[in-house]
Amino acid sequence: MKLITHMVLLMSALFIVTAQAEETASPGGDVVYVELKPAFVTNYQARKMGYLKADVTLKVKGGQTAEAVDRHKPAIRHHLVMLFSSQTMEALSSLEGKEMLKETALSEIVSALQEEGEPAEIEDILFTSFIVD
Helix, strand or coil: CHHHHHHHHHHHHHHHHHHHHHHHCCCCCCEEEEEEEEEEEEECECCCCCEEEEEEEEEEECHHHHHHHHHCHHHHHHHHHHHHHCCEHHHHHCHHHHHHHHHHHHHHHHHHHHHCCCCCCEEEEEEEEEEEC
16 A cells, blocks of 8 residues: 555656646757856946946857857857947936847847857847946
C-alpha cells in the first residue's frame, strides 16, 4: 500500500512540474536574457554636466542570438554609448522620450548584429536600472 501511495505522489509531482514547465516555455524557442555588463555610464547633451547610468538586459530568442550578442558585445556597447550620449535632458526626462530611446536602442542592436551577418532575434531591451542626473 505504501508503494502505491508513493507512486501516486511521485506521478502527481511529475505532472505538476511538467505543467509548470510548459507554461513558462515560450512558443517557438527559448527566451534567453543577456546582461550587457558593466552598466552604461555616459554624459548626455545638456547645458550643465549630467550623466546617464543604465543597466541593460536583452531578451533574445534562442541560444544562437545570445551567442552572437556575446561575440559582438563591444560593437553593441559602442552603438549604445553613442546613442545614449546623444540624448537630451528633455528626451531623458519624459516617458515618451525613454520609450523612444528604448525603441532606437533595440533597432541599433539589431542593426549591429545584422551588419555582422549574425542572427538578431531580439525580442526586447530591458532597462533594469536607469538613472539620469
